[in-house]
Amino acid sequence: QVKLVESGGGSVQAGGSLRLSCVRTGYTYSNYYMAWFRQAPGKEREGVAAIYTNGQTNYADSVKGRFTISQDNAKNTLLLQMNSLKPEDTAVYYCAADPRRRTRWFGDPDYNYWGQGIQVTVSS
Numbered sequence: 001q002v003k004l005v006e007s008g009g010g011s012v013q014a015g016g017s018l019r020l021s022c023v024r025t026g027y028t029y030s031n032y033y034m035a036w037f038r039q040a041p042g043k044e045r046e047g048v049a050a051i052y053t054n055g056q057t058n059y060a061d062s063v064k065g066r067f068t069i070s071q072d073n074a075k076n077t078l079l080l081q082m083n084s085l086k087p088e089d090t091a092v093y094y095c096a097a098d099p100r101r102r103t104r105w106f107g108d109p110d111y112n113y114w115g116q117g118i119q120v121t122v123s124s
Contacts, residue, residue, distance in 0.1 A: 002026045002113045004095045009118035016085050016122070022078040022095030022115055029099035034078045035111060036069060038091035038120075047106030048093070049080060058105040063089075085122045092117040 008020040020036065035050035049069035050058045057069055068081040078095055096111035 004097060004113055004115035006095050006115045006118040009093065009120045011121040011123065012085055014086055014122055014124050017083045018085065018120060020080040020093055020118065024076050024097060027097060032097055032099045033102055034071065035096045036080045037094045037096055040091040050105045087122050087124045089120065090122050091120060093120050
């Protein structure tokens with residue numbers, strides 16, 4: 001059974017940094033996409049950053065230059081380093097995984113596996 005568990009969220013002032021982690025278990029696929037999504041109150045869920053097994057990455061325009069996605073394969077962990085945080089980054093952040101070949105980093109089809117989400121709050 002695939003399980004994704006996020007950690008590292010919390011509250012920070014604008015300009016600060018946080019690092020999110022997502023540990024995956026029961027995931028035996030050789031090639032896969034891993035991604036971070038977020039959903040703010042009253043807004044639709046949006047893709048933030050994604051990474052493929054070969055190291056290719058993709059970022060939403062709103063976070064380019066501030067967020068970095070990476071993987072620690074030895075620890076089966078997906079990371080998201082978030083710097084220069086802004087109040088508009090406040091949201092619940094979700095880790096997601098998809099073993100299928102995708103034509104789009106985000107959007108349809110939806111990712112197969114999801115974590116429970118973790119709150120990130122940035123105050124001004």
